[in-house]
Amino acid sequence: MDGAAPLIDPALIGVTSAPTTIEVERGAIRKFAEALGDPNPAFRSGDVAPPTFPTTFRVDLPGVDLPRARVLHGGEEYVYERPIKAGDRITCVRQVTDTFVKQGSSGTLNFLVTEQEGRDAEGKLVYRSRSTVIVR
Amino acid sequence: MQILKAGDNLQPLVKDPVTKVQLLKYAGASGDYNLIHTDVETARSVGLGDVIAHGMLSMGFLGQFVSDLAGPENVRRLTVRFGAQVRLGDVLTCQGVVKEIVATADRRSRALVEIWAENGKGERVTTGEAEVYLPDP
Numbered sequence: 001m002d003g004a005a006p007l008i009d010p011a012l013i014g015v016t017s018a019p020t021t022i023e024v025e026r027g028a029i030r031k032f033a034e035a036l037g038d039p040n041p042a043f044r045s046g047d048v049a050p051p052t053f054p055t056t057f058r059v060d061l062p063g064v065d066l067p068r069a070r071v072l073h074g075g076e077e078y079v080y081e082r083p084i085k086a087g088d089r090i091t092c093v094r095q096v097t098d099t100f101v102k103q104g105s106s107g108t109l110n111f112l113v114t115e116q117e118g119r120d121a122e123g124k125l126v127y128r129s130r131s132t133v134i135v136r
Numbered sequence: 137m138q139i140l141k142a143g144d145n146l147q148p149l150v151k152d153p154v155t156k157v158q159l160l161k162y163a164g165a166s167g168d169y170n171l172i173h174t175d176v177e178t179a180r181s182v183g184l185g186d187v188i189a190h191g192m193l194s195m196g197f198l199g200q201f202v203s204d205l206a207g208p209e210n211v212r213r214l215t216v217r218f219g220a221q222v223r224l225g226d227v228l229t230c231q232g233v234v235k236e237i238v239a240t241a242d243r244r245s246r247a248l249v250e251i252w253a254e255n256g257k258g259e260r261v262t263t264g265e266a267e268v269y270l271p272d273p
Contacts (some may be wrong), residue, residue, distance in 0.1 A: 012176035015171070028165070031164070031165040032166065033160070034161065035158065035164070035166070035193075035196075036162070036163040036197065036199075036200060037152055037158070037164040037194070037200075038199075038200040038203075040200065040204070040208065040231060042199055042208050043203075043208070047210050048209075050196065050199050050208070051202065051203060051208070051211050051214050052192060052195050052196045052214070053197045055166050055167075055168070055192050056165070056166055056167050056201070058167050062231040068170050068171075069170070069171060069172055069178055069181065069182045070166065070182055071170065072191075072218070073190075073218050074196060074217065075191065075215070075216060075217040075218060075264075076191070076192065076195055076215075076216055076218075077213070077215040077216075078213065078214045078215075078216070079212065079213045080212060080213070081210050082209075083209050083211075090180055090212065101265035103273040124223035136182075
């Protein structure tokens with residue numbers, strides 16, 4: 001240990017976002033599928049969202065401000081209760097669940113793990129996600 | 137959907153080469169405006185040499201792979217780790233192997249599938265696993 005303060009404050013663990021409601025728009029689904037080059041007619045029509053569409057549900061975490069250009073994405077997980085469809089109103093809550101530091105070959109790597117869940121207008125769980133980012 | 141059993145190799149999905157326009161489109165469509173994906177000066181300033189693809193683009197390719205396999209309504213879980221960087225011009229091939237068929241409490245069987253996206257040099261740039269529901273027999 002060199003005694004330097006970690007770049008990501010462990011006190012952030014537990015920080016939770018305000019609930020953020022997103023309307024799933026047909027056009028947004030279409031553009032997302034087109035950017036992926038995914039020809040699936042269910043996606044191209046904008047009816048059904050591709051599996052990774054929840055990445056568009058961006059929710060700010062208070063007090064978490066990372067140096068963007070030094071952030072790399074380490075990993076991502078989605079667990080789906082049902083497909084997301086055009087017209088859904090999804091309310092998302094995101095939380096910091098872990099921070100840790102590892103020594104890499106090119107220096108210290110700072111990890112931030114967040115989890116997010118989305119519920120529909122009836123309050124039913126639609127999906128959960130877990131994201132790991134690394135600040136170099 | 138094809139009948140899946142443990143040990144099956146899935147039909148690979150070969151994606152078109154990653155282009156700058158695709159990264160711009162993906163930035164706009166996903167809302168990830170980190171400039172390391174779209175601006176060469178920013179990428180160079182942090183030692184990347186040139187822009188790199190969004191990790192989530194390769195996960196999106198694997199999402200296509202898994203939706204093609206099982207149908208969008210049958211995808212239960214998708215998990216990946218981002219390893220090597222993806223560069224402009226890279227051709228990614230999505231591949232997978234069925235690890236296990238699992239019977240679940242709700243009596244719908246699921247396939248646990250190891251998945252990865254491989255570049256032209258044979259490096260597995262993004263690796264992970266998926267769970268998909270199988271149709272009722």
